[in-house]
Amino acid sequence: MAYSNKVIEHYNNPRNMGSFPKDDKEVGTGIVGAPECGDVMKLQIKVESGRIVDAKFKTFGCGSAIASSSLATEWMKGKTLDEAEKIKNTEIVQELSLPPVKIHCSVLAEDAIKAAIADYRKKTEGNGSV
Amino acid sequence: MKLPIYMDNHATTPMDPRVLEAMLPYFTEKFGNAASRNHSFGWEAEKAVDDARRQIAMLIHADPKEIIFTSGATESDNLALKGVVEMYREKGDHIITSVTEHRAILDTVKRLEKQGLKVTYLPVDKDGFVNPDDLNKAITDKTILISIMMANNEIGTINPVAEIGKIAKSKGVLFHCDATQGVGKIPVDVEAMGIDLMSFSAHKIYGPKGVGALYVRRKNPRVRLAPMMDGGGHERGMRSGTLPVPLIVGFGKACEICTQVMSEESQRLTKLQERLKEGILKNLDEVYLNGHPTKRLPNNLNLSFAYVEGESVLMGLKEIAVSSGSACTSATLEPSYVIRALGVGSDLAHSSIRFGLGRFNTAEEVDYVIKRVTETIQKLRAMSPLYEMAKEGVDLKTVQWARD
Numbered sequence A: 001m002a003y004s005n006k007v008i009e010h011y012n013n014p015r016n017m018g019s020f021p022k023d024d025k026e027v028g029t030g031i032v033g034a035p036e037c038g039d040v041m042k043l044q045i046k047v048e049s050g051r052i053v054d055a056k057f058k059t060f061g062c063g064s065a066i067a068s069s070s071l072a073t074e075w076m077k078g079k080t081l082d083e084a085e086k087i088k089n090t091e092i093v094q095e096l097s098l099p100p101v102k103i104h105c106s107v108l109a110e111d112a113i114k115a116a117i118a119d120y121r122k123k124t125e126g127n128g129s130v
Numbered sequence B: 001m002k003l004p005i006y007m008d009n010h011a012t013t014p015m016d017p018r019v020l021e022a023m024l025p026y027f028t029e030k031f032g033n034a035a036s037r038n039h040s041f042g043w044e045a046e047k048a049v050d051d052a053r054r055q056i057a058m059l060i061h062a063d064p065k066e067i068i069f070t071s072g073a074t075e076s077d078n079l080a081l082k083g084v085v086e087m088y089r090e091k092g093d094h095i096i097t098s099v100t101e102h103r104a105i106l107d108t109v110k111r112l113e114k115q116g117l118k119v120t121y122l123p124v125d126k127d128g129f130v131n132p133d134d135l136n137k138a139i140t141d142k143t144i145l146i147s148i149m150m151a152n153n154e155i156g157t158i159n160p161v162a163e164i165g166k167i168a169k170s171k172g173v174l175f176h177c178d179a180t181q182g183v184g185k186i187p188v189d190v191e192a193m194g195i196d197l198m199s200f201s202a203h204k205i206y207g208p209k210g211v212g213a214l215y216v217r218r219k220n221p222r223v224r225l226a227p228m229m230d231g232g233g234h235e236r237g238m239r240s241g242t243l244p245v246p247l248i249v250g251f252g253k254a255c256e257i258c259t260q261v262m263s264e265e266s267q268r269l270t271k272l273q274e275r276l277k278e279g280i281l282k283n284l285d286e287v288y289l290n291g292h293p294t295k296r297l298p299n300n301l302n303l304s305f306a307y308v309e310g311e312s313v314l315m316g317l318k319e320i321a322v323s324s325g326s327a328c329t330s331a332t333l334e335p336s337y338v339i340r341a342l343g344v345g346s347d348l349a350h351s352s353i354r355f356g357l358g359r360f361n362t363a364e365e366v367d368y369v370i371k372r373v374t375e376t377i378q379k380l381r382a383m384s385p386l387y388e389m390a391k392e393g394v395d396l397k398t399v400q401w402a403r404d
């Protein structure tokens, strides 16, 4: 299968690859997918005053899955939680020119974004600081 | 050393230059129809076909008259199964095959099943072998055919063919063997192995694409087949159509070369296979061999690299042609059914890579592949959340995964 140049570029130079300590209170972590499906994505965000100041990913999956999560971290950085939550998988599909058989990779990335935000919100719930 | 490196010789092989040379005159000056009986052009073509039939028969210890030319192993598989099922309908309506056969067998069997045929699919053990005892138990008085492959195209496991042949003979059931990956790589003897029908293909043994053969036994027993192709009655009426003489000449030459070089070549390839395996295992942990350690094709190595996904490995090895058992492109995200049949967890099935060595691979290429595989797997593991979790001591099997 031929990959788009953008997918290859993200695969060769992944953005923001790595991990934050999960238990830090300013960190939200989303892990989606399953090994037996051939895709697992971990997205993490670091939040200060309601804004995502940093993001990291680790992905087990095909090149398109790696590129989708790499792109997601790029797009999330600098956005507020509400803005980041609006990132749509279709935008990822368009940016990376993903073929139909790879759309699930973008869906997974969108799920991972939402999961990371939800995790952060759950952590900070009740202590008033958003 | 030249890049890219071709190490996918189970998919197809480059033609041996000696094969091409043998073929060339038959495209131009020696263009006759082998079925033309009244002039020298036809006689010349017929002689070339006869010679090729002899060269091919010699490689598998058959009689030249038992070779039926087809377009390739897919057609041979179709002809064997459909031809026997139609011809022996009165005798029974049950056949036995195995779960790791090539699609050319499994899809043909599925079509026949829809038309009322009863099919037993034998399982395989963790190394990919069919168990002869299972076969014995599956045979009924309605069984007309056993179709079991010689060597698997993904994991290289070589089935106990002679034992299967013996069981088939003792029960009076025909035995078809898809030997596409075995012929030319390991010794094949249709007599000693008790094979009644056998499929194989030229392009897997450094011959041209578009030609193959079905061996059809003529004595003890004489196997009959309903043809799929009606017409001029070529190939003992089993496969009509003007013979592609240049392709057949190439197929013959390819078999002749295999007869000459096979024992030496298989030793050389076994050494390269071991060099590749040991080189990779020395550099990386949690790499698992698929298939049997020794009862495998000399040219096959199939490894699962834990915590990384096969397609992303291929992407990293862009200047090396190998193949992945992972089929992440399909909507169902199903990994290889062959690897799954071994009982390998589907996470490892997603991470399998098939290396197919061949006549033209060198030790230098193998060393380059070891280096690039090592780099790629290390890079992808650094990126893998599963590797990270495993290193933290998390048992991945107990994790509750969030699925969509």
Ligand SMILES: Cc1ncc(COP(=O)(O)O)c(C=O)c1O
Pocket (backbone or CB within 6 Å): B010, B011, B071, B072, B073, B074, B075, B077, B102, B104, B149, B151, B152, B153, B178, B179, B180, B181, B200, B201, B202, B212
């Ligand atoms: C075991 C086996 N059977 C059948 C085939 C089909 O062969 P062909 O390409 O000659 O139709 C192949 C090739 O992929 C094979 O490996």
